[in-house]
Amino acid sequence: MSVISSYTPRRGRNVELVLLIAAVAIVMLAYVNVGLATSGTVPPALLALGGGYLGVAVAFHLVLRWRASYADPLMLPIVTLLNGLGLVMLHRLDLASDRSITEGVALRQLMWSALAVAIAAVVLVLLRDHRILRRYTYLAGAIGFFLLVLPLFPVIGTSIYGSRIWIQIGPFSFQPGELAKIALAIFFAGYLVQTRDALSVAGRKVLGLTLPRARDLGPILVAWLASLAVLVFERDLGSSLLFFGLFVAMLYVATERVSWIAIGLTLFGIGAYTAYLIFGHVQTRVLLWLDTFSPEALAASDQLAKGLMGMASGGMFGTGLGRGRPDITYFAESDFIIPSFGEEIGLIGLFAIVVLYGLLVERGLRTSLGTRDGFGKLLAAGLSFSLALQCFVVVGGVTRVIPLTGLTMPFLSSGGSSLLANWTLVAILLRISDHARRPLPEASGPSPVAEARTEVVKVR
Amino acid sequence: MNAPVRRLSLVVAALFASLLVSTTLIQYVFAADLNARPDNRRTLLSTYARERGDILVGQTPIAESTPSDDQFKFQRVYPQGPLYAHVTGFYSFYGAVGGLEQAEDAFLSGSSDKLFYRRVSDLFTGRRPQGANVETTLDARVQEAASEAMEGITGGAVALDPRTGAILAMVSHPTFDPNDVAGHDLEAVGTTYDELNAAEGRPLVNRTIGGDLYPPGSVFKVVTAAAALSTGDYDENTVLPGPAVLDLPQTSADLPNAFDGPCGPNSEVTFTEALAVSCNTAFAKVGMDIGAEALQAQAAKFGFGDAITIPMRVTPSTVPAEMNLPQLAQASIGQYDVRATPLQMAMVAAGVANDGVVMRPYLVQSIIGSDLSVIESADEQELSEAVTQDVAAQLTRMMVSVVEDGSGTRAQIPGVEVAGKTGTAQHGEGRKAHAWFISFAPADDPEIAVAVIAEDGGVAGSEAGGGRVAAPIAKQIMEARLDQ
Numbered sequence: 056m057s058v059i060s061s062y063t064p065r066r067g068r069n070v071e072l073v074l075l076i077a078a079v080a081i082v083m084l085a086y087v088n089v090g091l092a093t094s095g096t097v098p099p100a101l102l103a104l105g106g107g108y109l110g111v112a113v114a115f116h117l118v119l120r121w122r123a124s125y126a127d128p129l130m131l132p133i134v135t136l137l138n139g140l141g142l143v144m145l146h147r148l149d150l151a152s153d154r155s156i157t158e159g160v161a162l163r164q165l166m167w168s169a170l171a172v173a174i175a176a177v178v179l180v181l182l183r184d185h186r187i188l189r190r191y192t193y194l195a196g197a198i199g200f201f202l203l204v205l206p207l208f209p210v211i212g213t214s215i216y217g218s219r220i221w222i223q224i225g226p227f228s229f230q231p232g233e234l235a236k237i238a239l240a241i242f243f244a245g246y247l248v249q250t251r252d253a254l255s256v257a258g259r260k261v262l263g264l265t266l267p268r269a270r271d272l273g274p275i276l277v278a279w280l281a282s283l284a285v286l287v288f289e290r291d292l293g294s295s296l297l298f299f300g301l302f303v304a305m306l307y308v309a310t311e312r313v314s315w316i317a318i319g320l321t322l323f324g325i326g327a328y329t330a331y332l333i334f335g336h337v338q339t340r341v342l343l344w345l346d347t348f349s350p351e352a353l354a355a356s357d358q359l360a361k362g363l364m365g366m367a368s369g370g371m372f373g374t375g376l377g378r379g380r381p382d383i384t385y386f387a388e389s390d391f392i393i394p395s396f397g398e399e400i401g402l403i404g405l406f407a408i409v410v411l412y413g414l415l416v417e418r419g420l421r422t423s424l425g426t427r428d429g430f431g432k433l434l435a436a437g438l439s440f441s442l443a444l445q446c447f448v449v450v451g452g453v454t455r456v457i458p459l460t461g462l463t464m465p466f467l468s469s470g471g472s473s474l475l476a477n478w479t480l481v482a483i484l485l486r487i488s489d490h491a492r493r494p495l496p497e498a499s500g501p502s503p504v505a506e507a508r509t510e511v512v513k514v515r
Numbered sequence: 516m517n518a519p520v521r522r523l524s525l526v527v528a529a530l531f532a533s534l535l536v537s538t539t540l541i542q543y544v545f546a547a548d549l550n551a552r553p554d555n556r557r558t559l560l561s562t563y564a565r566e567r568g569d570i571l572v573g574q575t576p577i578a579e580s581t582p583s584d585d586q587f588k589f590q591r592v593y594p595q596g597p598l599y600a601h602v603t604g605f606y607s608f609y610g611a612v613g614g615l616e617q618a619e620d621a622f623l624s625g626s627s628d629k630l631f632y633r634r635v636s637d638l639f640t641g642r643r644p645q646g647a648n649v650e651t652t653l654d655a656r657v658q659e660a661a662s663e664a665m666e667g668i669t670g671g672a673v674a675l676d677p678r679t680g681a682i683l684a685m686v687s688h689p690t691f692d693p694n695d696v697a698g699h700d701l702e703a704v705g706t707t708y709d710e711l712n713a714a715e716g717r718p719l720v721n722r723t724i725g726g727d728l729y730p731p732g733s734v735f736k737v738v739t740a741a742a743a744l745s746t747g748d749y750d751e752n753t754v755l756p757g758p759a760v761l762d763l764p765q766t767s768a769d770l771p772n773a774f775d776g777p778c779g780p781n782s783e784v785t786f787t788e789a790l791a792v793s794c795n796t797a798f799a800k801v802g803m804d805i806g807a808e809a810l811q812a813q814a815a816k817f818g819f820g821d822a823i824t825i826p827m828r829v830t831p832s833t834v835p836a837e838m839n840l841p842q843l844a845q846a847s848i849g850q851y852d853v854r855a856t857p858l859q860m861a862m863v864a865a866g867v868a869n870d871g872v873v874m875r876p877y878l879v880q881s882i883i884g885s886d887l888s889v890i891e892s893a894d895e896q897e898l899s900e901a902v903t904q905d906v907a908a909q910l911t912r913m914m915v916s917v918v919e920d921g922s923g924t925r926a927q928i929p930g931v932e933v934a935g936k937t938g939t940a941q942h943g944e945g946r947k948a949h950a951w952f953i954s955f956a957p958a959d960d961p962e963i964a965v966a967v968i969a970e971d972g973g974v975a976g977s978e979a980g981g982g983r984v985a986a987p988i989a990k991q992i993m994e995a996r997l998d999q
Contacts, residue, residue: 304523304526307519307523308516308519308520308523309516311516311518311519348552353554357554360554361556363541363549364549364550364552364555364556364557365557366538366541366542366546366549367541367542367545367546367547367548367549367550368546368549368550368555368557368558369542370542370543370546371542371543379557380556380557380560383556383557397538397541397542401542402538402539402542402543405538405542406535406538409531409534409535409538410531412531413527413528413531416527416531417524417527420520420523420524420527423520424517424520424521429516432516432517432520433516436516436520436523439527440523440527443527443530443531444530446530446531446534447530447531447533447534450534450537450538451530451533451534451537454534454537454538454540454541455537455541456533456534456537
């Protein structure tokens, strides 16, 4: 681990507040846009909703001032903006399908957003130091795998449109995979911090790659099998790719050995290809991906094709919010929310959204770089990378970079579980970033920090 | 662990870069291709959202687009729905179906190449793009009279201006209300369409120009007479044998008259009398004497076999190509496999009326741009010279005698000389015959030519006769024009 030099960063809380107001202003502008396009009037609830949304964001901002004053100042505004744009798009889609405010998805999403922010604030308040999480490494692992396989259980597990990644309890349906993402990242971080030496040192060199010992392959094989199980039994390529990718990336960060990536990619390639040969649903996905407009593919599903045509109709500048027809595509409010945005705010708007996600991930990775403890480093890198990978899987799926999967876009897509998980994820990242940016107290007696300075670091 | 985190950030950058590339490819590079796809519902919707031109009868729209406040922006309305249903066709989200909506879709929707410069100028002047209007040749009073006269009858009626070929009326019964299939409730539209499509009497079919076609029966005798007179071997006063029953060669079958007994004293009639009383035996004999080729050639000159568009496609009427003598005898009186549209039979009447010259029928008078400039205007075209002026004059006199003291007396109009021919077409054992009437008036200076068919003799029942059922209808239609 490299030595971190201490510096005194600005807290950036005032910057954050200004950016927050700007983010809410953009969201309100988008909301006005939809109102003008659909009914020709400024929505009457504009000030109430805008004020309410600003209130929620500022409340979280105040929690940060109180409990994590050195936290990264960009994350909250970015997430606020994305969440708000998602709300506007959902409201717009409600209008298009004539859903009233009470039966629409926008209001539900708004309530979930408030709840998600509240839970994220509670996480920030209760989790005074992210290293506490390390104590629960194996509990997190158990929870993570349990959540992952939860949809496979009878009764509560529900198969929605071919993917078995939902659980249904009473009227509530939930995608446990979203929360599993966080639990597994905690587990991988805790586990790899312990075992990284064994995984990184031993081995022999073949063709320039230091291959690990056979017995050290255990964990990656377990993760591989688990991800294949997700692929085969839950029929969800996205989750499978997400979890295995997350594990391999964290393994690489922990061990700094490229061979793990090579092994991981090879394993995943073999697994995915085998699944392709064996399972019809995987073949359909691949057909839809490679040959979207062939008659066979269209007979199977014209969803992807419709999404692409929607994006194309948006062109460079988009039709304008409320002026396109994103509702033509099925799942325009969840899996296909990116084509919805592409159609209405154009290539330029889509670029802005992709860049916002890129910025969020970059702030997360920066947090990882700045953190002084290995667990925090791994956790921040893992959480950030999972976010990046999810964006890639979702956007890549609807733009034919990879086969379409059943994942939702963090913060934008309709879905309570997704919002809860991703706001919590951001809360943890904020907690770590507070730790990373907080200046070391000028040495007054022995402290953990003083120990850190004299830590024996491995130099590779 | 910082080095791999940095490298990981490069991987992340690569992932996001790939997304920027893929979205650029879709929304910029290949956007035009995707938008041009025929199954692109968004493109369809934006076409649908454009204000479609009107279809006009005189100055009155019979199809117009009114603004609607739903996603489709405009609602197609047919103010006199059923009256003009087969002329307009209908336009729904599924597209333009039938009639002028389909045939003139390019102009109505504004996508025609001829509107290109207009579209470009609309782009710069900011004027809302609008389709062109289609002005029909129809005469509202004639159309109304025809529809009224056809009330309760299954069949069709067509009226032409014999001098130009302009279609004055086009009625096909049963009809339907195009408003029922032009709504924005796509599901209801689909259901109604399926019902109409399966309905008994097939209301969606325009019987005047399509459908299964009809055996013309005795109205075809005008064609046979034209062929005979054109040979020069006959004139209107030629005496023909008119027995009660004609013994057909090569077969044991006989060909009787439609009425009991011979056509005249001593089983002999003049050509004029033969037409007036619709003497089957005389015409069968004439047909066999002049031969199949002469008959086929004469029919072709009247337009049989031509694929005409008015601009709707008209199903070509047919005379069989290969016929033996008994078949020829049957064909000469419009039976056997002779099949004709009402429009074709109206063209026969119009050809005789117009000194032997058949004009190409047309339904569209002009295409008028949204700025009221005329984009296209119909030009009258001769289709063919079916008979000489002299033969036409003889045929006219013969047809006048049909109305004056023959089988078509019910078509008489006080003070106007009417020329006509009745027809009673058999179409299967034990089934009621179709009642036909073709006519034009005034005989000396024709303004209107009409063909009427009442399927299965219309409401009159079993003694189906063109003179009884169809002639009064033709009379009402002609009067509507002549009274103006």
